[in-house]
Amino acid sequence: MNDYDMHYGMGFGWLILILFIATIFYFINGNKNENVSAKDILDKKYANGEIDEKEYKTRKENLKK
Numbered sequence: 527m528n529d530y531d532m533h534y535g536m537g538f539g540w541l542i543l544i545l546f547i548a549t550i551f552y553f554i555n556g557n558k559n560e561n562v563s564a565k566d567i568l569d570k571k572y573a574n575g576e577i578d579e580k581e582y583k584t585r586k587e588n589l590k591k
Contacts, residue, residue, distance in 0.1 A: 564589055 568589065572582040 565586070568577075568582065568585050571577050572579075577585070
């Protein structure tokens, strides 16, 4: 094995390591939507027009119980 092959292999190894670390950070930081409350979801459905005002108020009261 000559020096060129060793440098190519080491560069490829570093690339794999960097991609592995980036993937771990992506999965750790990518799941930030887990802390969405039921009230937030209800507000979004109402804002998008998926539910009417009557249903919104009923569900909102049910959440307070």
